[in-house]
Amino acid sequence: MKKFIKYFALALLAAVIIIFAVNYPKLDLISGFSAKSIASGHFLDGRQQQLIESGDNDIDMVRLAKNEIDEQGNFATASFYGLKKRKAIYREGLGVTLINDDFDATKPYDVPKRHFAKNTLPFPYGNNEPKDTVFNNIDYKKLNQAVASAFDKNSEKIKRSRSVLVIYKDHIVAEKYVTGFNKDSKILGWSMTKSITATMFGVLQKQGKMDINKPAPIADWQRDKRAKITINDLLHMNSGLEWEENYEKICDATTMLFQAEDMGKVQLEKPAIFEPNAHWNYSSGTTNLLSRILRNQFKTHQEYLDFWYSAFIDKIGMNSMIVESDMAGNFVGSSYGWATTRDWAKFGLLYLHKGNWNGEQLFDESWAKYVATPTHGSNNRYGAHFWLNAGGKYPDAPKDLYSCNGFQGQMIFIIPSKDLVIVRMGLTDDNAFDFNDFLKGILGSFKK
The missing domain is CATH 1.20.58 (Methane Monooxygenase Hydroxylase; Chain G, domain 1)
Structure with a gap:
């Protein structure tokens, strides 16, 4: 019996060593994800550490990271039981950057120059509250039920929606937020940021520079x-x-x-x-x-930083948006765009209106068609940095639907044939959230 226990203990120790050796290289990613998430959520959106840990960081392995926020130093750190400690720093204007030991945080850096136009217009062309408008072709009871069904009841963690916004003919017809979030909450779009990056090329092309x-x-x-x-x-x-x-x-x-x-x-x-x-x-x-x-494309780094905001982002009033930079100072156009749900919706409206924003054409009308045309080899799923429904991924939604998609189910659905933009921000993707059913419920509230 003693010999069995001895061999069992040795086998168990060997298994632990193997598991640790296999997973040790991943610790950099785990602590890196956690530090970046904690710092961005806190310094960009003012979230408390506990809310970030129970929400954004509620991912296998990542939830095991030990996190600390340094308010005075404007940074957060994370480690995996003391191993692989990572640091993410906040710099106003550039957001949060995950850094390594060689990064000089004292070095001067350029910051985007922002222009927040002041006007008295209601949403979406201004930042005042939207006008109340009732449409006779909408069954509001059905619409509100469809929106409410996207959210968890009580303390469930299944659907995990944070916000849903439905815009019809430039008017907000439904809007809902989970407890702890509201219309002013900045939410990470993850890969929805890719569509922002692509749009910069559409703007440059319209200006004859690309x-x-x-x-x-x-x-x-x-x-x-x-x-x-x-x-x-x-x-x-x-x-x-x-x-x-x-x-x-x-x-x-x-x-x-x-x-x-x-x-x-x-x-x-x-x-x-x-x-x-x-x-x-x-x-x-x-x-x-x-x-x-x-x-x-620009002579100076300052011009590059400014262009994203002056030529496009602030031009359509996405004033809450921050696109974070890497250690080299370039925007992480693949993943790190933050904005309120309403501002993400403005981006969808810009495409719904084929690049025209309140009378100003920011990119050619043909650009909207370009990004929504299937690319070779994608099985009608992808265009130019936008996802498509041309192949019928969502069978109960129109085929002309195209969307900005991000990790954990960040979505901007643009449906030209219905004059609709639908935004859903959350923490679950297709595996746990039925987006077809979600879209079917909202579309079903519009009378034919």
């Missing part, structure tokens, strides 16, 4: 077959470049987001393994490369 069909202006690519890759290929995620995006493991995407100093370089340095326009492959690295390409 031809997306020309080869990407990257000197290192001119010596090999990557020289044929165009901006258009990058926007469609079919450049042919090597990339792995799997958040269940250490991969290109997780290494980039939680370890890279210059996130745009990660995809830039990858080899081409397919011809352009021959293989669709979703890549956050591609979007950060596009952000880096945008940087190189």
